[in-house]
Amino acid sequence: xxxxxxxxxxxxxxxxxxxxxxxxxxxxxxxxxxxxxxxxxxxxxxxxxxxxxxxxxxxxxxxxxxxxxxxxxxxxxxxxxxxxxxxxxxxxxxxxxxxxxxxxxxxxxxxxxxxxxxxxxxxxxxxxxxxxxxxxxxxxxxxxxxxxxxxxxxxxxxxxxxxxxxxxxxxxxxxxxxxxxxxxxxxxxxxxxxxxxxxxxxxxxxxxxxxxxxxxxxxxxxxxxxxxxxxxxxxxxxxxxxxxxxxxxxxxxxxxxxxxxxxxxxxxxxxxxxxxxxxx
Numbered sequence: 001x002x003x004x005x006x007x008x009x010x011x012x013x014x015x016x017x018x019x020x021x022x023x024x025x026x027x028x029x030x031x032x033x034x035x036x037x038x039x040x041x042x043x044x045x046x047x048x049x050x051x052x053x054x055x056x057x058x059x060x061x062x063x064x065x066x067x068x069x070x071x072x073x074x075x076x077x078x079x080x081x082x083x084x085x086x087x088x089x090x091x092x093x094x095x096x097x098x099x100x101x102x103x104x105x106x107x108x109x110x111x112x113x114x115x116x117x118x119x120x121x122x123x124x125x126x127x128x129x130x131x132x133x134x135x136x137x138x139x140x141x142x143x144x145x146x147x148x149x150x151x152x153x154x155x156x157x158x159x160x161x162x163x164x165x166x167x168x169x170x171x172x173x174x175x176x177x178x179x180x181x182x183x184x185x186x187x188x189x190x191x192x193x194x195x196x197x198x199x200x201x202x203x204x205x206x207x208x209x210x211x212x213x214x215x216x217x218x219x220x221x222x223x224x225x226x227x228x229x230x231x232x233x234x235x236x237x238x239x240x241x242x243x244x245x246x247x248x249x250x251x252x253x254x255x256x257x258x259x260x261x262x263x264x265x266x267x268x269x270x271x272x273x274x275x276x277x278x279x280x
Contacts, residue, residue, distance in 0.1 A: 002251030006037035015056035037246035088143025094119035096182030233258020
């Protein structure tokens with residue numbers, strides 16, 4: 001079996017939380033905002049998986065696309081997708097501006113703080129999914145537990161951070177930002193019974209397998225397939241995969257899902273699709 005467990009790395013953040021789910025529950029200590037699943041290929045891996053736990057708003061930020069990132073010497077840009085696992089009543093995500101704006105307006109609003117009121121703060125609930133193309137102005141709100149799938153790039157341009165003493169990157173952020181409103185989130189697409197396309201864009205796809213099933217799962221030709229079980233009852237080649245842990249598949253594995261199983265799959269789109277051959 002070419003299935004590699006990815007080591008979780010817990011990152012303390014001022015906007016993080018102490019009430020983490022198993023297996024990351026902690027008593028005392030610093031609030032944890034991110035669990036990053038480190039890939040053994042490091043920066044060469046195409047995708048990166050995270051869990052996020054928020055108690056406050058994250059900074060208003062934007063990421064470069066492939067062309068802008070490569071012009072700065074990076075291998076790729078940064079599209080992201082978020083699957084909401086749990087949301088407080090006030091849970092929301094800022095997703096693009098409410099109306100089109102100029103770069104001059106964006107810069108001025110970032111400087112005087114009025115940018116918060118110019119963004120489209122969308123209420124989110126458990127099960128919601130957003131695909132955020134590079135260039136999208138965004139900010140993840142408080143009270144959320146979510147899965148983040150992203151192109152593997154550690155490069156964020158902050159536009160605004162609510163007065164926190166952290167560096168802003170106005171020139172870079174304004175230059176790569178998309179100035180038009182973001183489209184509405186699409187509904188999941190049914191690929192087959194128990195198999196959904198949750199989100200997809202030009203960089204990667206996020207899919208979900210649910211319910212009792214067994215079969216063969218294969219990574220795309222020439223690429224890897226990332227797996228993140230959300231609930232129990234998932235096993236690969238007979239080995240159980242614990243909820244909220246992550247794995248990378250390079251090759252094939254016999255997959256079995258219990259009645260309550262939920263499994264997230266993610267893979268780059270610039271390759272053949274992964275093969276889920278359901279038995280029976």
